[in-house]
Amino acid sequence: MSLKSKLAIDGGAKAKTTPNIPMYPGGLEIGEEEKSAVMQVLDDKYLFRYYGPSGVESKVKLFEEEFSEKIGVKHSLATNSCTSALICSLVALGIGPGDEVIVPGYTFFASCATIVAARAVPVIAEVDDSLTIDPVDIEKKITPRTKAIIVVHMRGVPCDMAKILTLASKYNLKVIEDVAQSAGGSFKGTRLGSFGEMGAFSFQYHKIITAGEGGMVTTNDNLLYDRAMSYHDTAACWRPGGPEKRFSKARYSGELFPGVNYRMNEITGAILRVQLNRLDGLISKMRYNKSRIKKAIENIPGLEFRRLNDAAGDTGLVLIFFLSDPEITGRFADALKAEGIAASSMHNKSVPDWHIYSYWEMILNKWTATQEGCPYTCDYYLKEGGKVNYSPDMNPNTLQYLHRSVHIDIPPQMTEDDCDMISEGILKVANAYL
């Protein structure tokens, strides 16, 4: 056996000899344009979303307008995170005590935690072989108390929005899209974040475009926009329209109510305007890199790619494939790591993975901030017959798919050589193990 074909884990030469690029797609592109956008804000001394020296336009407002244009929605409301964007969405929809919201068991914990923050009860559904929420299981988990579904376009790819919207209209449910990990992706040619009543985006540092932190609510509905705006800005104290509108009466019942402060600041907005211009370029590089690797490994027997609900709408963020069982998956990922490839598997994790429901201790144990245990013990919930039970093994399909999956991030900054070395490493390990 040559040193090249001997696995690195067994002492052979590594397939990938270049350093791994960290997965901060937009973050690593931050450069002169972002710097000068920030300097502009400081030079203008206009640092607050809703006012400052006259003659200067709010960068957050401009970002919201440009974002609406990019995603194809009527309204965008900038927030300080996706977590707050999700809470605004739930509140805007009037979801609260007594209501259940269905959420997938594979998503960052925040998607589920926001439901409790809005004082509603999460019901956790399976994901299917696309690793996005399983429409068949959504239907099984609907109860008379279900008001909404938070669908998560997980790890760069779209959910099956056609099936989800059909179910939503059949059962009269609201749809909130969590687009934190898939900004710029699409389903059948339409951008994610424009299908549901509400969309929520993240610009945290790990996301496709970033300012370190940040979020966005999207909606086509005027009323929902007003209510999200009201909540994110302490009852819309500073809502646009000039001083005469501030603290004025509500224009209709349900417009104004006490809220919080989830506003985006101007420096964040300025950076994100530059990053938004980078979005399509980042996606096309990730798509190119991913398809180059996929093409090289597509014929490996025993290796099955994650199913895509719409391949054309995939942002290309990550390559995921399934192997036959958890044991081989763990060994395969370890061997890839030894080859110099930043692969990961869900197997044998010593630290909790906050993306998998079975680690969501605070939900599984129904821990709440106050002792009376609302929303689970809330009268509104109990009188409707509400009784939710959680256990770590309640969604076996989700765990089964995740335990058989190998994940390889696809940084847009990778060269063709990097991609080819990754493919070579996968082929080498597959040749030895599958």
Ligand SMILES: Cc1ncc(COP(=O)(O)O)c(C=O)c1O
């Ligand atoms: C799917 C998903 N939803 C929500 C969030 C929360 O985003 P943020 O950190 O902007 O609050 C994240 C962040 O990792 C996420 O991945």
